[in-house]
Amino acid sequence: MLVSNLEILPGRTIVRHLGLVQGSSVRSKHVGRDIAASLKNIFGGELRGYTELLSDSREEATERMLAQASAVGANAVLNIRYSTSSIAAGAAEIFVYGTAVELQDV
């Protein structure tokens, strides 16, 4: 499955538009991580645990979107966008959406 945030791919024709597909994922860290993070907040620097958490969460959201896309018979998702919202202390929602299409010659 081709995933891109471009709308037009040079040399490829869109045969069919299959509509919006989306995926989301809400994750949080366990309390231990939060305590470690609040310590890090005194000294500054990268919170690696959160970087990984959000990256894994984004992967999951993308997989859910791709599952939707293959369910409608797409072979590519174009013009995708990510959106992130912090919904509570230590929990964030990742949302990804795009247009499912059928491309010629992938």
Place this chain on the structure above:
Amino acid sequence: MSSLLGQAAGVVILLVLGYLFGRLAERRHFQRLVRQEAEIQYLPVVASRYPPEDRPYRQQLVSGNVVIASDYFKAFMAALINIFGGRVTPFESMLDRARRESILRMKAAAIELDAAYVFNIKFDTTRIATGRLGAMEVLAYGTAMIPQDT
């Protein structure tokens, strides 16, 4: 009275720790950013939606993200500046670091794919609440254009 003094002393210690370690971390980070940016400068990142058509490319989404925490001193200074208003420079530099780091990570992912360009770069910036203080996440993503020799 003595507990109040104790609390004030605690805040002062945290401020000093935050100032020393936070500044050190920031300086090191900026040094690393400058070095790594120079190393992978050859890969152009383009903020355009229209990719080149000079030769056949394969496209793949690449992204890089980073969560950077503020330090106690930054948070304190920001609260002070907030009273009078104006440029909150402690957070400006923090977000600059986060954004540049996320671009670096995205470019590193693109280089692994032997990409010639990264097109249509987008950013997504979110405040990640960790208790009382905050951290910022920056995500950079774009489409890696990988030349296909046919």
